[in-house]
Amino acid sequence: MKRPRFLPDNMTLLLFCVVALASLFPAKGVVATGFDHLATGMIALLFFMHGAKLSREAVLAGITHWRLHLLVMVFTFAVFPLVGLSLKPLLLLLLTPELYVGILFLCVLPSTVQSSIAFTSVARGNVPAAVCSASASNMLGIFITPMLVSLVVVAHGESHSSIDAMLKIVYQLLLPFVAGQLVRPLLQAWMEKYAGVLKMVDQSSILLVVYVAFSEAVVQGLWQQLPPLMLLSLLAISGVILAIIMGLTMFVSRRFGFSKEDEITIVFCGSKKSLASGVPMAKVLFASHAVGMVLLPLMLFHQLQLMVCAVMAQRYAKR
Template sequence: MKRPRFLPDNMTLLLLTMVILASIFPARGSVATGFDYLSTGMIALLFFMHGAKLSRQAVIAGITHWRLHLLVLLMTFAAFPLIGMLLKPMMLWLVTPELYIGILFLCVLPSTVQSSIAFTALARGNVPAAVCSASASNLLGIFLTPLLVSMMIVTQGENHSSLQAMLKIVYQLLLPFVAGQIARPWLQSWMEKRASSLKMLDQSSILMVVYVAFSEAVSEGLWQQLPLTMLLSLLVISVVMLGMIMFLTTFASRRLGFSKEDEITIFFCGSKKSLASGVPMAKVLFASHTVGMVLLPLMLFHQLQLMVCAVMAQRYAKR
């Protein structure tokens, strides 16, 4: 009965399918160009729906717990990037510089929303605070992630300034998000009735971007540059980083005197990274031929965090 928690979730299986499909049948030429325009439009729609789904009442209700939210944000946007930089000598010994860029990108992403809240609820933590922290992390990530990328990552063959990155984030991600927030009063009931269909649209947007990114990467010789040993090294790095950030979130929350419910919220919101935000942001921030390589660490870490958090949520729930 416990075995399913270690199996890949449906989204991970679909992502793997897209990678295999792009490896066998990569989109090229005018087809690739058409898919690229389509994925850009779907990303804008994705962030519009994120804006429409985000409850302002839930965010306002949780703002008073500022110490908890500040600690989660520090773990997400300060401690995690610091881990990525401190482990640089080990990482560059194990993986290529291109994969290390993907690891640093993973480190500066915001927290997940849905799974952070779900695991907090399962573990009997402070769910309202989790809603607020995860939502705030994603909202601030629209600004902080490209800023941190411009400070920490020098993309090969690209000359992205922080201003250019911010402008792309504004018109491709932030403006649709704000439009969704404005439209929320009119769309809320309609979206609630069609939650399952909209979730499929969410996932389709991410899958489309992954297919386009890996098609480009395969055309550039991705699998010739990436042996199996490199993927195993990437897995080891992901395990080390996840273990370090989980230790830090637990240690800091206990040292600062948070309750067990708050500790659970800090643990799950502060140690996770968002695939839903990371995929579209990678497409905006990096050259198209590098996006596939950049996304590999995130896709691997995504599955690892889900499996480990499922186990930890069960342990917390039994306390």
């Protein structure tokens, strides 16, 4: 049975369940320390799997369409952060400084892979180009996102020092990713055979990091600092940012004379942010007490982008 387009996806439902669990039964003391070490190991495993799953052939196949890929990268790593920075006076009136840091972090993340490709396919867009752009965005994000965090977020005092963050990026994210790429020829058939099990491992890693992050945030008084009205404001702000980016991607792609198929790819790849990359990166880049608040805007934006893009994909498909 097909899920109604406006209901949350299973992963989002699980995320909210984990947040509720952390709110009622936060990990403390020795248990929290043990979970934190386990989460660090799971993050390394997660990026190893990302490296092993990412097809170099898919990236090389679409690399000749450089104008499209360049435009997607500009929206992902330049226009998004500029929108977040330009809205700062308004956002700080509605949100706490910690949530604004979460908005900035959301804006510097790479694009999604699976959903960008899936929506492009449903909308009858340029799927090979979507595979290339989304994959390249995630690969480059390992390098670009930490640099952007040091540029636009460090001023708010919520991230680790740049040297500490870069070292953590290297040994927790980059080295496992490169190792996955190197052993991909050996593991490819096995990973395809057990894709369902590996997806569960992938999602479990994210859920564990979210539980650890929100446990720390709850112990620090998260819900006393975050009234319901502020949550609604955060959801509205996410909608405004998404609308701005989607409107700009459509306008610019048409202005530059891209075909409708290429426009679809630019819209879906250039307007999304990756929860799968964002959760472990936040764990690495931010102090433990700040991770829960930093991830909240990303979790809301993630569900919103799925609902809006589902509607957009259907409308494109009917053209």
